[in-house]
Amino acid sequence: MSKNLCSILIAFAFIFFSLPAQAEKVLDVQELETESGIKLWLVEDHNVPVISMNFSFPGGLAMDPEGKTGLAYMLSIMLDEGAGDLDSQAFQKELADNSISMGFSAGRDHFTGGIKTLTRNQDKAAELLGLALSQPRFDQDAFDRMQSSTEATIRQNLTSPNWIAARSFNGLMFEGDPYALPGQGTLQTLANMTPDDLRAFAKDQFVKDGLKIAIAGDITAESAKVFVERIFSPLADASDIKTPEKDAEFKNQGQSFLYEFDNPQTHIIVGHKGIPVQDEDWPAAQIINYALGGGGFDSRLMEEIREKKGLTYGVSSYMSDMARAPSIQASLSASNDNAAEAIALLEKEWQRMATTGPTEAEIKNAQDYLTGSLVLALTSTDAISGALNGLQQNGFDADYINRRNDRLRNVSADQARVVAGRLLDPERLMIITVGNPTGFQPDQKLETIPGIE
Amino acid sequence: MLSRLCLILAFIFLPFMADAEVFNPKTMTLPNGMRVVVIENHRAPAVAHMVWYDVGAANEEAGKSGLAHFFEHLMFKGTDKTPAGEFSKMVKRLGGNDNAFTSQDYTAYFQQVPKQHLETVMMMEADRMVNLNTSDENILTERDVIIEERKERTDNNPASILREEVNSALFANHPYGVPVIGWMNEIENLSPQDTREFYKRWYAPNNAILIVSGDITMNELKPLAEKYYGVLEPVALPKISYPEPAPIKTDHRIFLTDPRVGTPTLQYNYRAPKNSEALQVWAEAFGGHTTSPLYKELVVDQKQAVQAGVYYNSVSESHSALTFYIVPAPGVEIGDAEKAFEVILKKYIETPLPAEDISRAKQRLMDAAIFERDSLMGPAMIIGRALTSGYTIDDVENWPDDVAAITVEQAHDAAVSIMNGYDKPVISYLLPPEPEAEGEE
Structure with a gap:
């Protein structure tokens, strides 16, 4: 299971939106409301005649009905396959001829969408996106085509070692929870779906309750309100569907697994429970993660496993912010003969960071990067709107940025050491390996791919 | 009616677009x-x-x-x-x-x-x-x-x-x-x-x-x-020259069967000249989009494939390639998808693509240049690749003009000269292993 768009956007937001409070305002975020009461954030930027918008609805994969896993994903690839009076080809032609990019993604906790258009085509963009959300057609012919296409994708995934590793991680760590299910579904659940399922799903999913919208680019506040009103006002206010609220249980922590696979390298993913983005220790955790494996060449994992030993091309750690199951993970691939040594080094660094925390110098380096790189996130309209929507999804207000950065700057060595002890525990690491790692003794061998019938 | 209006608009926009500078470096x-x-x-x-x-x-x-x-x-x-x-x-x-x-x-x-x-x-x-x-x-x-x-x-x-x-x-x-x-x-x-x-x-x-x-x-x-940088000493550089690639006179069909393949893929690769705006326009028109003839006929109408497209990288110092890729639909034999593709390709080699498809493709290509400006690295990447491949800044800035000027006939001739040219295509098949039950006869 690849990381979904919304978690990437949120991660992006948290990496870059970390500016010292005393700095001048970098983004002028306008909080607007349309005539009918739909709220949006806007960053006006008239440098290039382009407008980007990102939006999210709570739900996504969490709303997949039993036995129809993958329905949210199917919805995400069917929305640009015809709406209103336009069948698939007619709708696609309108998008192409007006150079409008429209995309949707079914995340673990949200269903997200994005649109990017030239200023001159904004009316057409609003019309097409509005139709897609309010009057999707889900014609049988287009549905059959997307079903075939997804079948081809699933069949390819089932033979791809990096996909198998990620699938095994989610399948085992969240065993019994919807988070454990494959986002694109299985060949069996795919065959169970119908266009009527999509119609019912879309009706529940696309409602104003919980909708978050961020726009950036060459558009005024007045025009932005009209743009948003036109797209979203036809949606119902709310639906009575329920998404899971209880935190997911973490299973199989401290266990190691091997899925034997004939390949030159072994794919490795490790991880355990992390801390939520709303936690007061989150800024300290960001700094610890940077020093451990999130900072590229400026991290201990990269230094020890690649730079000193040449055991891998790349290794990184990251914090996943799934709403009911925050985790910290690391991944790499290494030659089968090197895999056991790479895993041992990774565990050793995990332990060392857990015990002593980052050094004062590492803390400063992380703070300098996390705060200084803010401006790099503001160089395209879709990066701005995407990052803002990520913040919205986690319930932060437009002023969050400044409060947040104070806390990042104020993390002390003492605090970081305490949080490192809380965040990291090598004993709890679940280790997934896919390959033929020489000399690696797993607790358990996997005969089938978890979550796949 | 609507599509005709778009077509007219496209023509109105062409001269306007073509006058605009792209990156103004x-x-x-x-x-x-x-x-x-x-x-x-x-x-x-x-x-x-x-x-x-x-x-x-x-x-x-x-x-x-x-x-x-x-x-x-x-x-x-x-x-x-x-x-x-x-x-x-x-x-x-x-x-x-x-x-x-x-x-x-x-x-x-x-x-x-x-x-x-x-x-x-x-x-x-x-x-x-x-x-x-x-x-x-x-x-x-x-x-x-x-x-x-x-x-x-x-x-x-x-x-x-x-x-x-x-x-x-x-x-x-x-x-x-x-x-x-x-x-x-x-x-x-x-x-x-x-x-x-x-x-x-x-x-x-x-x-x-x-x-x-x-x-x-x-x-x-x-x-x-x-x-x-100004204080650094220049050196005498080796002279760069490339040999002509050897002619491809025989049929090349390359097969790879691998257990790591779950979905088969077919590619037709033709050696192609570099820097051909005419070929770029033809490729975009024929297979650049889901409404292009290749996808519409092979995927939507005939249901032989789930993906079909064409790729041509015009920026290169020496030669380039024109690549068609096809992912057969589940249940369709790769040979059947291939035959269907060949019929479609042959049709558009014998008859030029409709003028509307060509003008739509040109508009998409020119609009793409505006979107490139909406980023820090995009323009630098395009100019860097162009200059290290022997092009000039003017080539980059004039690219929309050059694209706008391509006629239906020029686009067609560019494709025909490759497809009916001297070099045969290199056809590749990426295949999953045969299921065991069917493999043992």
């Missing part, structure tokens, strides 16, 4: 021969700083494949001022990101940093152009990293393995037939001495192009460029 050349390009973008106080060297894998000696890319890694392995492994760390601590990449034609290094740190990264980049002093030990450890990189990118991936074989066939007797990352047996034998000779031969200001994109003007950049 400012250029100069330092006395030592190093070219300097500035692309202004004042959205955020950030810059992308790139140095492109006009050397790539195609310039390696026979038997030393992978050397250009290997050397790219070593540029992070230390000078007196920036010790081994420190370069990227220092950039990070400025709030920046850095990386590098190597192709057949060029090697490029870049940093994206807050504007106030531009001078620091210029100093560091200029320093490693001439002052690299990597130890043998560091070089050999990095060779292990490259070996892992080759495994990760290529050997783990059957599609990449097949691509290497296709390129070997498509570019026999030409450096493009050798993979950029290098053949494993040759990577393993690259020596510290090889890398040092490569550095001495190719890394010099007169073989480099500085491109800075972002919140900066030429007036601000010029004194910095003179201070850090």
